[in-house]
Structure formats: C-alpha cells, structure tokens
Amino acid sequence: MERLFLAEGLRILSEAEESGTLPAEILFTENSEDHPRARTLIAATEAAGGEAVRTTRAILSKLSGKDNPQAIVGIYPELExxxxxxxxxxxxxxxxxxxxxxxxxxxxxxxxxxxxxxxxxxxxxxxxxxxxxxxxxxxxxxxxxxxxxxxxxxxxxxxxxxxxxxxxxxxxxxxxxxxxxxxxxxxxxxxxxxxxxxxxxxxxxxxxxxxxxxxxxxxxxxxxxxxxxxxxxxxxxxxx
Amino acid sequence: MERLFLAEGLRILSEAEESGTLPAEILFTENSEDHPRARTLIAATEAAGGEAVRTTRAILSKLSGKDNPQAIVGIYPELExxxxxxxxxxxxxxxxxxxxxxxxxxxxxxxxxxxxxxxxxxxxxxxxxxxxxxxxxxxxxxxxxxxxxxxxxxxxxxxxxxxxxxxxxxxxxxxxxxxxxxxxxxxxxxxxxxxxxxxxxxxxxxxxxxxxxxxxxxxxxxxxxxxxxxxxxxxxxxxx
CATH class of the missing domain: 3.40.1280.10 (SPOUT methyltransferase, trefoil knot domain)
Known part of the structure; x- marks a missing residue:
C-alpha cells in the first residue's frame, strides 16, 4: 500500500509543484479558491489525475492537528x-x-x-x-x-x-x-x-x-x- | 508579584544548582528520592528556604504537559x-x-x-x-x-x-x-x-x-x- 503524507500551505504546495511534485489529493476551504495561485494548483492537481476536495476549516484543523490550520493542504505519496x-x-x-x-x-x-x-x-x-x-x-x-x-x-x-x-x-x-x-x-x-x-x-x-x-x-x-x-x-x- | 517558571529533570536541575540557582519549590515522585543526586538537591532546596513537595506522576504530567514527565521538577523565579x-x-x-x-x-x-x-x-x-x-x-x-x-x-x-x-x-x-x-x-x-x-x-x-x-x-x-x-x-x- 502506498503511504501518504500531508503538507500544508500555499507556499509549500507551490514549492512542491516547482520541484515537479503534485499532490494525490488537494483539500481547501471555499475562501482559498479566491487566491489565483490556489486555483492554479487545484487545476494542476486535477489535470494530473489527483483529487480536489473543498472542505471546512474544522476538517483541515483535524488533519493538521492545529487550531488555526492553513486553508489549503496537499496529500502526497511518500518519496522515500x-x-x-x-x-x-x-x-x-x-x-x-x-x-x-x-x-x-x-x-x-x-x-x-x-x-x-x-x-x-x-x-x-x-x-x-x-x-x-x-x-x-x-x-x-x-x-x-x-x-x-x-x-x-x-x-x-x-x-x-x-x-x-x-x-x-x-x-x-x-x-x-x-x-x-x-x-x-x-x-x-x-x-x-x-x-x-x-x-x-x-x-x-x-x-x-x-x-x-x-x-x-x-x-x-x-x-x-x-x-x-x-x-x-x-x-x-x-x-x- | 514574582513570576515563576518550571524546569524539568535531574540533569537540568543539577546544572541550575551548579550555576548557583536553587528552585523556590522542588516537586518529585517517591521513586526519585532513591537517587542520591535527587536527595542532595531536595536537601539543598530546603536548606535554602525552598519547599520540597512529594507528589505523583499525574501531577507532574499536568505541570509539564507531557504524558511521560520527568520524576523531578523545579519551580524557579524568572531571571529576567x-x-x-x-x-x-x-x-x-x-x-x-x-x-x-x-x-x-x-x-x-x-x-x-x-x-x-x-x-x-x-x-x-x-x-x-x-x-x-x-x-x-x-x-x-x-x-x-x-x-x-x-x-x-x-x-x-x-x-x-x-x-x-x-x-x-x-x-x-x-x-x-x-x-x-x-x-x-x-x-x-x-x-x-x-x-x-x-x-x-x-x-x-x-x-x-x-x-x-x-x-x-x-x-x-x-x-x-x-x-x-x-x-x-x-x-x-x-x-x-
């Protein structure tokens, strides 16, 4: 089974894309779609066969273990x-x-x-x-x-x-x-x-x-x- | 009002003592009294007018915010x-x-x-x-x-x-x-x-x-x- 990991925030997800890595799944709050960079990332993820999921801050908070989570996170296959x-x-x-x-x-x-x-x-x-x-x-x-x-x-x-x-x-x-x-x-x-x-x-x-x-x-x-x-x-x- | 802070573990408390600093209060579990270094520290704290309090791991866990707390902690006046x-x-x-x-x-x-x-x-x-x-x-x-x-x-x-x-x-x-x-x-x-x-x-x-x-x-x-x-x-x- 493929193992997955979580990376948070527009800046990190953008750096991942620049390194040639797109997430298997991208999760984001409604608001983050207003951000052009976020929209590009979401589109690129879907174009590469990944899943894009609009979700709530509460879910992102659970995923990241932070009270104040980033508005966009990516789930990536481990790169070991x-x-x-x-x-x-x-x-x-x-x-x-x-x-x-x-x-x-x-x-x-x-x-x-x-x-x-x-x-x-x-x-x-x-x-x-x-x-x-x-x-x-x-x-x-x-x-x-x-x-x-x-x-x-x-x-x-x-x-x-x-x-x-x-x-x-x-x-x-x-x-x-x-x-x-x-x-x-x-x-x-x-x-x-x-x-x-x-x-x-x-x-x-x-x-x-x-x-x-x-x-x-x-x-x-x-x-x-x-x-x-x-x-x-x-x-x-x-x-x- | 004097502000206080918490330091944990025999090693750190010993280093504090070597730097000339004894805690205002020292808290420890029953077991830690078996350790000669801990006994010395407890005695030195009391001799300097500090309080020594035998307590439980549950209390130390609360104080330190760790599931697996150190068996001895010191409470010190802030040194700013x-x-x-x-x-x-x-x-x-x-x-x-x-x-x-x-x-x-x-x-x-x-x-x-x-x-x-x-x-x-x-x-x-x-x-x-x-x-x-x-x-x-x-x-x-x-x-x-x-x-x-x-x-x-x-x-x-x-x-x-x-x-x-x-x-x-x-x-x-x-x-x-x-x-x-x-x-x-x-x-x-x-x-x-x-x-x-x-x-x-x-x-x-x-x-x-x-x-x-x-x-x-x-x-x-x-x-x-x-x-x-x-x-x-x-x-x-x-x-x-």
Missing part, C-alpha cells in the same frame, strides 16, 4: 528512496541521522540540507518519521527537494564504502576541532541521537570524528544546530 | 534582567531576537548562546516567552547560564549605542557574505521573526547586514539554525 538508488555524485554534502527522535529536528535538517545544497538525508536506526506533519512543517518544503533514504547501519556502511565518500561524525568526545580537517566531497555528515550521541562503534567507523568548540557549561548543541554548523563549515571549504 | 544592568563587557557575543514566535527556537538560541560563550539573549518586540516550558526544555539548562533581557527596539538601540558593540543582522536580502566581514567584540547577532525576517528600518540600523550562502530552492534557514551558523562564524574569527 532505496539507498541503492541514491546517486552520491549528485551532491558534495549528504546528511546522515542516527536515531534522531525529534521530528522537528529531522525537518530542520532537511531544510538545512536544502540550504547547503546537500543531496539528501539518510536515516539510520530508529529515527522519527520524516513524513510526519511536524517534520514536513519544519522542512519548509525541503521534504520535496531532498532525497530521503532509510538504511540499517551495516547496509549503509557497505553502500558508503562501495564508492567515494568521507564519513564525518560529530561527537563531544572527539579531540579534533571541526575546522581543522580538509573535507573532501562527497562528505557525509553523521549526527547521532539527541540524548545519547553516536554509539561508540559507529563513531569508530567514521573517517573523522570532530567537535565544535564549546565555551559554555552545558557542553552540547541541539542536534539539528550541530548538523547545520558542521554543514556550513564543509560548504565554506568547498566554496573557497 | 533589566537591559540597563546588562554588562556587555562580560562576553564577546550577544544574541538578539526580534519577534521570534517559536519558544523552541528561543530555547535553542539560549543553548547555542551557552555553547559559543555568549553573554545572553536580548528579546525585542513581541517574542515568545523564554520561560515557557517548551523554551526552557529546549535550552537544556542554558536558561540558567544566559542573561535574558527584554527591550523595545528604540531603547535597545539607545543602550547599544551607549557603548561598544557591532550590530550584525542576518537577512536574505543582504549582499554581504557572512564570512567576509571582520567582526569586532562585542558582536550583537540580530535574528528577525521566523516568517517576516527583520523589518526594513531595523535592518538599516545594523552596522552590517549579512547572509549565508543558500544553495537550495527554499532560500531560508530555521531562525535558530541561522543564529547558530552566524554565532559560530563570529566565534571562529575570535578564536583565531
């Missing part, structure tokens, strides 16, 4: 890719999340991935659902531009070592400052679980283990923030 | 500081949030501020509550280490221009790459509202307006992520 089909040569940066449990963090990583020109996000172990409403919302449309693949760790390593790629883990236990190494493309940035960080054997399998300077008392960063700081360092090196 | 009392010379980096509406973003900014050794977070205009449960949770203890001040924009500018300080705004409309300028301490990093960005006149008042490279289609970053990428660039310059 088999790791074997991922073409690593398409981008210089790839993000890898290990047991990330917060869907907001996954969505934020997708958004950051889009910003740095990453190819996509590879999910290892028991991650949150990247197609959950919260993750899709946080991705701000990047759910449609970033490749998403799921793999078990040994399978990911097999795939990774079957081609070019530098695996860089971030860890509070690392000695190496994240600005010291020369990163080579494609760089795979591996971020571990929000509480536990990377398991030791995962860290050992990395080509490099780096840490950001920590000047404070708490000695850690939000996982999506750490990924972004790391990703911009890699991008900054590549664009020099 | 008058801007006039902020000593800018205490840190090289300060974060400034303008109309940030997501409490999770504020908490994440506090956590990042702690990591980069920032002095604190200054809130401009109608921001979310930094002492809300969600913000405190996302701050991971940084609510106790970062100075928090609230100011109206004209008052902030008056205060800022009364001493040293470079005001750096991040904006998608800026021409200047964020790695080009030489930042000088103290640098104040100004981040605008999640949807609207900085108002034009606010951007005009900045000493520098910079942007991060954007390689994707969505052309934006999460506000807390943008702040962190910027803050690490400034920190990296200062530590060279």
């Amino acid at each position: 890719t088999d790791l074997a089909k991922v073409d690593r040569s398409q981008a210089d940066i790839w993000l890898v999340a290990q047991a990330l449990r917060d869907p907001g963090n996954l969505g934020t990583m997708l958004r950051t991935g889009d910003a740095v020109g990453a190819g996509g996000l590879i999910l290892i172990d028991d991650c949150a659902d990247p197609f959950s409403v919260e993750a899709v919302r946080a991705s701000m449309g990047a759910i449609f531009t970033q490749t998403i693949a799921t793999a078990r760790w040994p399978d990911f390593l097999d795939w990774l070592r079957g081609g070019d790629g530098m695996l860089v883990g971030t860890s509070l236990d690392a000695d190496l400052d994240y600005q010291q190494p020369d990163y080579t493309a494609p760089t795979f940035i591996l971020t571990g679980n929000e509480s536990a960080g990377l398991p030791t054997d995962y860290a050992t399998a990395c080509d490099l283990l780096v840490k950001m300077p920590m000047r404070g008392k708490a000695d850690s960063l939000n996982a999506a923030v750490a990924t972004a700081v790391m990703a911009y360092e890699v991008l900054n090196q590549f664009r020099r | 500081t008058d801007l006039a009392k902020v000593d800018r010379s205490q840190a090289d980096i300060w974060l400034v949030a303008q109309a940030l509406r997501d409490p999770g973003n504020l908490g994440t900014m506090l956590r990042t501020g702690d990591a980069v050794g920032a002095g604190g977070l200054i809130l401009i205009d109608d921001c979310a509550d930094p002492f809300s449960v969600e913000a405190v949770r996302a701050s991971m203890g940084a609510i106790f280490t970062q100075t928090i001040a609230t100011a109206r924009w004209p008052d902030f500018l008056d205060w800022l221009r009364g001493g040293d300080g470079m005001l750096v705004g991040t904006s998608l409309d800026a021409d200047l790459d964020y790695q080009q300028p030489d930042y000088t301490a103290p640098t104040f990093i100004l981040t605008g509202n999640e949807s609207a960005g900085l108002p034009t006149d606010y951007a005009t008042a900045c000493d520098l307006l910079v942007k991060m490279p954007m390689r994707g289609k969505a052309d934006s970053l999460n506000a807390a992520v943008a702040t962190a990428v910027m803050a690490y660039e400034v920190l990296n310059q200062f530590r060279r």
Whole structure:
C-alpha cells in the first residue's frame, strides 16, 4: 500500500509543484479558491489525475492537528528512496541521522540540507518519521527537494564504502576541532541521537570524528544546530 | 508579584544548582528520592528556604504537559534582567531576537548562546516567552547560564549605542557574505521573526547586514539554525 503524507500551505504546495511534485489529493476551504495561485494548483492537481476536495476549516484543523490550520493542504505519496538508488555524485554534502527522535529536528535538517545544497538525508536506526506533519512543517518544503533514504547501519556502511565518500561524525568526545580537517566531497555528515550521541562503534567507523568548540557549561548543541554548523563549515571549504 | 517558571529533570536541575540557582519549590515522585543526586538537591532546596513537595506522576504530567514527565521538577523565579544592568563587557557575543514566535527556537538560541560563550539573549518586540516550558526544555539548562533581557527596539538601540558593540543582522536580502566581514567584540547577532525576517528600518540600523550562502530552492534557514551558523562564524574569527 502506498503511504501518504500531508503538507500544508500555499507556499509549500507551490514549492512542491516547482520541484515537479503534485499532490494525490488537494483539500481547501471555499475562501482559498479566491487566491489565483490556489486555483492554479487545484487545476494542476486535477489535470494530473489527483483529487480536489473543498472542505471546512474544522476538517483541515483535524488533519493538521492545529487550531488555526492553513486553508489549503496537499496529500502526497511518500518519496522515500532505496539507498541503492541514491546517486552520491549528485551532491558534495549528504546528511546522515542516527536515531534522531525529534521530528522537528529531522525537518530542520532537511531544510538545512536544502540550504547547503546537500543531496539528501539518510536515516539510520530508529529515527522519527520524516513524513510526519511536524517534520514536513519544519522542512519548509525541503521534504520535496531532498532525497530521503532509510538504511540499517551495516547496509549503509557497505553502500558508503562501495564508492567515494568521507564519513564525518560529530561527537563531544572527539579531540579534533571541526575546522581543522580538509573535507573532501562527497562528505557525509553523521549526527547521532539527541540524548545519547553516536554509539561508540559507529563513531569508530567514521573517517573523522570532530567537535565544535564549546565555551559554555552545558557542553552540547541541539542536534539539528550541530548538523547545520558542521554543514556550513564543509560548504565554506568547498566554496573557497 | 514574582513570576515563576518550571524546569524539568535531574540533569537540568543539577546544572541550575551548579550555576548557583536553587528552585523556590522542588516537586518529585517517591521513586526519585532513591537517587542520591535527587536527595542532595531536595536537601539543598530546603536548606535554602525552598519547599520540597512529594507528589505523583499525574501531577507532574499536568505541570509539564507531557504524558511521560520527568520524576523531578523545579519551580524557579524568572531571571529576567533589566537591559540597563546588562554588562556587555562580560562576553564577546550577544544574541538578539526580534519577534521570534517559536519558544523552541528561543530555547535553542539560549543553548547555542551557552555553547559559543555568549553573554545572553536580548528579546525585542513581541517574542515568545523564554520561560515557557517548551523554551526552557529546549535550552537544556542554558536558561540558567544566559542573561535574558527584554527591550523595545528604540531603547535597545539607545543602550547599544551607549557603548561598544557591532550590530550584525542576518537577512536574505543582504549582499554581504557572512564570512567576509571582520567582526569586532562585542558582536550583537540580530535574528528577525521566523516568517517576516527583520523589518526594513531595523535592518538599516545594523552596522552590517549579512547572509549565508543558500544553495537550495527554499532560500531560508530555521531562525535558530541561522543564529547558530552566524554565532559560530563570529566565534571562529575570535578564536583565531
């Protein structure tokens, strides 16, 4: 059975269309038909064989889990890719999340991935659902531009070592400052679980283990923030 | 009337104590008394004149808004500081949030501020509550280490221009790459509202307006992520 996910709002649905993706179903309130962009999207969805459904704010509120829902939402088939089909040569940066449990963090990583020109996000172990409403919302449309693949760790390593790629883990236990190494493309940035960080054997399998300077008392960063700081360092090196 | 806020979990309460802050009231389930660290905290709270209350998971669940609450929580007086009392010379980096509406973003900014050794977070205009449960949770203890001040924009500018300080705004409309300028301490990093960005006149008042490279289609970053990428660039310059 095909799995579906929900994306909300005219802006995101428009970005999806620009990336070549139309919803299987588009739901909207009466008012939103007054908006020319909404009318175009509804027409395009129907022309592509999708369903267009006029509905109420109450229904959209239920669907989105928000008291104040967007006036237009799309329902899309999930876009998950088999790791074997991922073409690593398409981008210089790839993000890898290990047991990330917060869907907001996954969505934020997708958004950051889009910003740095990453190819996509590879999910290892028991991650949150990247197609959950919260993750899709946080991705701000990047759910449609970033490749998403799921793999078990040994399978990911097999795939990774079957081609070019530098695996860089971030860890509070690392000695190496994240600005010291020369990163080579494609760089795979591996971020571990929000509480536990990377398991030791995962860290050992990395080509490099780096840490950001920590000047404070708490000695850690939000996982999506750490990924972004790391990703911009890699991008900054590549664009020099 | 004194305003109070809630912080959850043994780790955060311990970090608060290390920063010299004990709760006005500490609530805990029977089981948590088995934990030596919890017993120490409870005793310290009572010794400092605070109240210690044994309670149920159901009550803690109500307080935290979580089905699966932490077994120990502290209730603290809010720590907001008058801007006039902020000593800018205490840190090289300060974060400034303008109309940030997501409490999770504020908490994440506090956590990042702690990591980069920032002095604190200054809130401009109608921001979310930094002492809300969600913000405190996302701050991971940084609510106790970062100075928090609230100011109206004209008052902030008056205060800022009364001493040293470079005001750096991040904006998608800026021409200047964020790695080009030489930042000088103290640098104040100004981040605008999640949807609207900085108002034009606010951007005009900045000493520098910079942007991060954007390689994707969505052309934006999460506000807390943008702040962190910027803050690490400034920190990296200062530590060279």
